[in-house]
Amino acid sequence: xxxxxxxxxxxxxxxxxxxxxxxxxxxxxxxxxxxxxxxxxxxxxxxxxxxxxxxxxxxxxxxxxxxxxxxxxxxxxxxxxxxxxxxxxxxxxxxxxxxxxxxxxxxxxxxxxxxxxxxxxxxxxxxxxxxxxxxxxxxxxxxxxxxxxxxxxxxxxxxxxxxxxxxxxxxxxxxxxxxxxxxxxxxxxxxxxxxxxxxxxxxxxxxxxxxxxxxxxxxxxxxxxxxxxxxxxxxxxxxxxxxxxxxxxxxxxxxxxxxxxxxxxxxxxxxxxxxxxxxxxxxxxxxxxxxxxxxxxxxxxxxxxxxxxxxxxxxxxxxxxxxxxxxxxxxxxxxxxxxxxxxxxxxxxxxxxxxxxxxxxxxxxxxxxxxxxxxxxxxxxxxxxxxxxxxxxxxxxxxxxxxxxxxxxxxxxxxxxxxxxxxxxxxxxxxxxxxxxxxxxxxxxxxxxxxxxxxxxxxxxxxxxxxxxxxxxxxxxxxxxxxxxxxxxxxxxxxxxxxxxxxxxxxxxxxxxxxxxxxxxxxxxxxxxxxxxxxxxxxxxxxxxxxxxxxxxxxxxxxxxxxxxxxxxxxxxxxxxxxxxxxxxxxxxxxxxxxxxxxxxxxxxxxxxxxxxxxxxxxxxxxxxxxxxxxxxxxxxxxxxxx
Numbered sequence: 001x002x003x004x005x006x007x008x009x010x011x012x013x014x015x016x017x018x019x020x021x022x023x024x025x026x027x028x029x030x031x032x033x034x035x036x037x038x039x040x041x042x043x044x045x046x047x048x049x050x051x052x053x054x055x056x057x058x059x060x061x062x063x064x065x066x067x068x069x070x071x072x073x074x075x076x077x078x079x080x081x082x083x084x085x086x087x088x089x090x091x092x093x094x095x096x097x098x099x100x101x102x103x104x105x106x107x108x109x110x111x112x113x114x115x116x117x118x119x120x121x122x123x124x125x126x127x128x129x130x131x132x133x134x135x136x137x138x139x140x141x142x143x144x145x146x147x148x149x150x151x152x153x154x155x156x157x158x159x160x161x162x163x164x165x166x167x168x169x170x171x172x173x174x175x176x177x178x179x180x181x182x183x184x185x186x187x188x189x190x191x192x193x194x195x196x197x198x199x200x201x202x203x204x205x206x207x208x209x210x211x212x213x214x215x216x217x218x219x220x221x222x223x224x225x226x227x228x229x230x231x232x233x234x235x236x237x238x239x240x241x242x243x244x245x246x247x248x249x250x251x252x253x254x255x256x257x258x259x260x261x262x263x264x265x266x267x268x269x270x271x272x273x274x275x276x277x278x279x280x281x282x283x284x285x286x287x288x289x290x291x292x293x294x295x296x297x298x299x300x301x302x303x304x305x306x307x308x309x310x311x312x313x314x315x316x317x318x319x320x321x322x323x324x325x326x327x328x329x330x331x332x333x334x335x336x337x338x339x340x341x342x343x344x345x346x347x348x349x350x351x352x353x354x355x356x357x358x359x360x361x362x363x364x365x366x367x368x369x370x371x372x373x374x375x376x377x378x379x380x381x382x383x384x385x386x387x388x389x390x391x392x393x394x395x396x397x398x399x400x401x402x403x404x405x406x407x408x409x410x411x412x413x414x415x416x417x418x419x420x421x422x423x424x425x426x427x428x429x430x431x432x433x434x435x436x437x438x439x440x441x442x443x444x445x446x447x448x449x450x451x452x453x454x455x456x457x458x459x460x461x462x463x464x465x466x467x468x469x470x471x472x473x474x475x476x477x478x479x480x481x482x483x484x485x486x487x488x489x490x491x492x493x494x495x496x497x498x499x500x501x502x503x504x505x506x507x508x509x510x511x512x513x514x515x516x517x518x519x520x521x522x523x524x525x526x527x528x529x530x531x532x533x534x535x536x537x538x539x540x541x542x543x544x545x546x547x548x549x550x551x552x553x554x555x556x557x558x559x560x561x562x563x564x565x566x567x568x569x570x571x572x573x574x575x576x577x578x579x580x581x582x583x584x585x586x587x588x589x590x591x592x593x594x595x596x597x598x599x600x601x602x603x604x605x606x607x608x609x610x611x612x613x614x615x616x617x618x619x620x621x622x623x624x625x626x627x628x629x630x631x632x633x634x635x636x637x638x639x640x641x642x643x
Contacts (some may be wrong), residue, residue: 031407035144037077040065040104042135042149049113050157056111061154064105068137068147075139081106085121086130090151094120101142118243125161125240130154161238164216164223169194173212173248174643175201179556179629181548182265183218192268196520198263201274202282203252208626208643211248214265225265236270255303258282264299283307285557286334288314289379292360293329297322299544302334302557314381321377322508323388324424325366330354331379331386336534342384351379360540372424396425396462399454404449404488416455425507431517434501436492445469448488451505462505463487480512489514515549522551522633523579523586527572529577530614532560542581551633555643562618574614577631588631589613606638615640639643 045062084093084624094116096106117123131154138146170183176185177200187193191584194214200636204210214225214310226247228235228643233254251274257269259279265271288307292299298306308316308331323329329338331351340361348368352358363386373391380387401416403409409416410426419427437446450463464487466477477487478494482505491514504513535541545553563572576589592603603613604620608631617627617640629641 014181019104027280035070035075035141037068037137037139037144037147039147040068040079040135040149042133042152042483044133044152044154046154046464051110051117051159053110053114053159053162054398056114057109059107060110060113061156062105062107063133063135063152065135065149065193070139070144072303075144076142077137077139079104080136080138081133082136082208083131083133086132086153090132090134103136113156114159115396118241119563122243123158123243125158125244126554127155127233128155128157129155132423140530153189158556159240161223161240161244163238163267163270165192166216168218169265170218170220171196171199171212171214171263172215174208174210174556175203175212175251177202180554183215185218185264186214186263192266194265194267195262197276199263200280201251201256201261202258203250203256204258205280205284205513206252209250210643213248224266228270232420234272234274236265236267236272247621271474287579288334288340290316290332290334291321291329291377292332293327293546295324295327300541301544301555303330308377311378316381317376319376322373323365323370323375323376323571324393325370327366328362328364330360330362337383339379347385351386356432367468369566386419397427397454400427400462400505401452401455402429402432402449403513404447406447406449406491408433413458414455418455419451419503419505419570422504426504428502428504430502432501432503434491434496434498435497436490436498439492445490446492448490450486450488451481465510468516480514480635482510482512488606511621513593517550525579525581526553526631527578527581528555528558528575528629529578531573532562534559534576539578539584542550542578544581545577545629545631549634552630553633554628554630556628558629559625560617560622562616562622565618570619572617572618574616575612576612586610587612589631590615591636594619606640608636608638 028197041152042063042065049060051060063081065079070077079098081097081098082090084090098106100567105107117127117129121129123129132151134151135156136146137148165188167188169186169402172178172180172183176184184196184199184257186196188194201330202210217333218222220392222242223238223240225236225297226239227233229239229247231237231247233249233251239245239247249272256274256276259276259280262275262277264273264275282306284309287303288300288309291306291308292302296306306318306321308318311317338354339351340354340358341348341363342350343361347362365388370388370391375391379389398421400419402419403411403416405411407417415427417432419429422428427578429638435447439446445468450461452458453460461484463485464477464479465483467492468477480489489512492556496514498516502515502517506513507620524547526545528545529535529537529542531537531541533543543558544557545555549554561573566573571594576587578584579586587610588608589611590603590605591607591609591611593613594616617639622640626643628639628641630643632639
């Protein structure tokens with residue numbers, strides 16, 4: 001590495017005497033004799049090492065080397081250790097500088113080496129890597145030539161995926177009754193075995209390919225248990241970290257049919273058993289007619305709740321659609337064939353199939369004097385008539401207040417914390433300071449809270465549907481289901497810490513949502529639009545996403561058209577995100593442009609930024625289909641998953 005300096009120094013040594021104009025007898029230029037180092041000899045403590053999470057802080061591997069002596073000159077020597085996968089350029093791998101310690105050694109603990117394998121080299125749990133290493137000796141004197149040791153070889157195996165056996169497993173997936181929104185609990189029976197009965201599983205059509213997997217924690221991500229890759233159906237594999245990949249159980253591929261099942265998981269034998277015990281009616285999304293619009297419970301999402309099912313020839317009906325006076329809606333088939341109100345007809349509740357030049361003409365219940373409530377909605381495509389019957393809204397409290405030891409209000413009637421009514425039967429309060437308290441031998445629950453309809457008198461109360469107390473060593477109720485009762489909710493028992501929370505009470509579903517307070521830097525709504533989406537760049541019909549946590553938004557079963565590549569444009573159709581569907585405002589997209597520049601491939605990835613760059617699924621190997629799209633503003637990443 002010093003040869004260039006040799007030539008420069010030599011040229012200067014030759015040129016300077018020639019250029020001298022002095023007649024005095026100056027001394028000769030100082031001797032520029034070159035020095036060099038002797039090559040260090042590197043050894044490694046182990047040629048084969050299996051890393052152990054139970055020895056995380058213990059030394060796993062030590063590199064030692066002999067000193068590189070300086071010949072003809074004196075100078076301090078510095079050392080760098082280089083390490084890379086066998087077959088790769090050693091000097092483009094990991095560099096670790098020697099810190100000048102007394103011994104010429106560099107060590108790695110089990111945890112350090114495992115993190116290196118996982119984060120730097122993309123290793124999976126239990127994966128073995130063959131490495132090469134060398135030591136590079138050098139000085140700060142350019143006249144001394146550096147030296148590199150001979151390479152040494154060793155192999156290291158990352159932490160094995162641990163089989164965790166919690167008190168309960170949690171089942172989620174598109175085939176489950178609650179999809180990805182709510183987990184199904186499988187309590188532990190005998191050690192390492194888990195069972196849930198009367199589990200409703202709907203697998204859909206082969207193109208839907210709905211599956212499920214099992215989580216160690218109710219709201220967890222990794223580790224989870226999925227179908228063993230390349231294994232027979234029912235064989236279980238542990239997916240401990242993101243690098244291990246993703247795999248679900250897809251029973252439909254193995255001739256299972258939708259139904260009611262007993263689900264049994266044995267983590268001792270790593271086997272799943274499904275026993276069918278009953279029938280279920282399968283919802284076919286492609287045969288339904290959907291009522292979609294603004295100020296509706298499910299907005300523009302095609303979900304089973306707003307599907308009108310076929311009850312006669314060309315007649316569709318849903319007996320439980322919640323409407324408000326200001327709701328404005330139209331009807332769509334799964335392929336987005338659209339039916340709007342026929343404003344030229346003599347009767348208001350007449351519809352027509354929308355043509356290319358027709359406007360956005362909707363039905364609005366309030367225009368016909370209809371109030372808020374649940375309706376039976378019937379559409380007869382033979383007569384092109386819409387019929388609404390019912391409309392009786394359930395009776396919900398008009399006011400609600402929060403109190404209890406976990407709150408600043410305590411039991412002080414008159415100072416209860418008011419909740420804001422956000423819709424009929426739904427109340428919310430944001431930014432509440434909650435002190436969960438501490439557990440002690442006499443009472444492990446900590447501090448609780450409940451709700452009352454009055455702040456001036458002790459009257460109707462709402463709380464947990466069952467008592468949280470432990471009886472005779474048996475664990476009491478744990479959950480957020482609501483009932484007219486005096487039972488309190490105890491956040492400490494459900495793993496929550498003291499902090500600031502947003503609390504939502506929903507009497508329409510009789511559940512309480514207890515969530516960390518929304519970060520003001522995150523948007524409260526997010527929508528998807530672009531050529532890859534069903535309505536392209538129509539802002540008013542951009543795909544609405546559901547906020548699952550502060551800064552995290554998800555939309556499921558989004559029909560995506562990736563487009564095709566052509567010589568002028570190989571990207572296909574793209575999409576991005578926007579925080580409003582009523583005005584062009586803040587957008588989120590890919591962190592860099594996907595365009596190819598000067599023959600170089602542009603950005604490929606799912607990293608998110610506040611930008612107008614689009615994501616192009618075609619460029620990343622995806623085809624047309626239904627996808628779950630998640631925008632995570634806490635990590636600034638997008639997940640794009642087939643459903």
